[in-house]
Amino acid sequence: MSITAPADWKSAPAPSDAEGWIARAAEVAAVLASDAAARDKAAATPYAEVRLLKEAGLVTLLGPVEHGGAGQDWPTAYRVVREVAKADGSIGQLLGYHYLWNWAARLVGTREQWEHVEAEAARNQWFFGGAVNPRDADVVVRDEGDTLTFTGRKTFSTGSKVSDVTVLEGVLEGTDDHVFAIVPSDSEGLTFHDDWDNIGQRLTESGGVTLDAVRVPWSAAAGYVDKRFQPRVYNTLNVPTIQLVFVNFYLGIAAGALETAAAYTRTKTRPWLHGGHERAVDEPYVIDVYGDLTAKLWAVEALADAVAAEGQKLHDDPDAVTETARGEFEVRVAAVKARATDVALEVTNGIFEVTGARATASAEGLDRFWRNVRTHTLHDPVAYKRREVGRHVLTGELPQPTWYS
Structure with missing residues (x-):
């Protein structure tokens, strides 16, 4: 290779x-x-x-x-x-x-x-890599005068060994305040574990990491001035921004699956012996499946591009971002995340209906597309994304900023 x-x-x-x-x-x-x-x-x-x-x-x-x-x-x-x-x-x-x-x-x-x-x-x-998995308060940040120390463990640390710098996150001891800081990935006390062995996204280096008193100057604590955090609504845009990252690599994986499958169908898939056609590309059901999956993918891609443009307006003027604008953007992100998840799973599974039994050979690698989408779409339940949209439609409620909304 x-x-x-x-x-x-x-x-x-x-x-x-x-x-x-x-x-x-x-x-x-x-x-x-x-x-x-x-x-x-x-x-x-x-x-x-x-x-x-x-x-x-x-x-x-x-x-x-x-x-x-x-x-x-x-x-x-x-x-x-x-x-x-x-x-x-x-x-x-x-x-x-x-x-x-x-x-x-x-x-x-x-x-x-x-x-x-x-x-x-x-x-x-x-x-950049990130040792940021805020669901559990598993890293304690201690104030040691002019410096901070990060101690604990994170289950996931995407990018780990291939990163030059790593974003750390933990909770300041004795408070509910989260602290983010960027450190060199070879910092003393930072140990990445080779324990990422999942069915998909196998090259993301997303295994665990241990932090043993990783030392950071207070000046590197993001958003802190004189040891006090300076909050802005823009701080909370991290979630919809990365959720759109998810959307786009789901859509990329799905598009890659369709392109790879179509090439296989053109060159290797045999027509069904009772179908009356000499080429698989002339089979009506094969044509229908490719047309259906492509139309669904194009629709979500268009929505993703529209939502990305809406988000850029917020990035263009961070100090003007209001809670309402942020909440309305999160609803739109939730909607496209839900659709991208469903369509990417449908596409990466559906290609096998039109490539045939021989396409399941390990050497073809068509299964990697489904495995990749299936693995990462479990990051957070898509039902809760649909709930954000549904509640907004029915009651006007906007999602409250959390680590997942």
């Missing part, structure tokens, strides 16, 4: 607009697609894949231009994630999470903090 970047990436100018960056992401996907099934089976740590993302310039897509970034917006980032995920859902997830954690300083931190982080990240091509 070899991952080699196209030679013209070094000689040609970097893309200058959204279309160019989406095209660059498609080039990355073409490289990844060449051995995606074999890499999924091997489940090796994706060092080469992350290096490819860096060489392509995708890692600094959202970074400031003056420090070497591309200066692109979130709708473009979502489309880039979708393109990469067509070939490899794991790498699409890694890239999408990276974008969120790179942006976390802006979401939570002070202007001085996020300007520093974004400049350093762009200049050094930092790849």
